[in-house]
Amino acid sequence: MIPLYYYLLLSALLFSIGLAGALTRRNGILVLVGIELMLNAANLNFIAFWRYNQNPDALMGLMFVIFSIAVAAAEAAVGLALIITIYRHYKNINLDKMDSLKG
Secondary structure (H helix, E strand, O other): OOOHHHHHHHHHHHHHHHHHHHHHOOEHHHHHHHHHHHHHHHHHHHHHHHHOOOOHHHOHHHHHHHHHHHHHHHHHHHHHHHHHHHHHHHOOOEHHHOOOOOO
């Protein structure tokens, strides 16, 4: 059986990569990819703690993961819709150039 800290280290690595990607990239789609990577790292933590819990029959970790996946899907849909709208209007998805909310 793989020890719990291996999962936690992998999750921390995934979260760090996602955070670095979300904070350093200027492309809107790559920022969304970074956010998705951070959500997947959280899901890995939920599953790992659920698996190593004293009572794995409680299914609390799985419920958190299903909720998190639903939130991630909604976030991706809204984020992609915003990026498509910004691209149609400005012909660019560089987030540094989006400094106003004027239509």
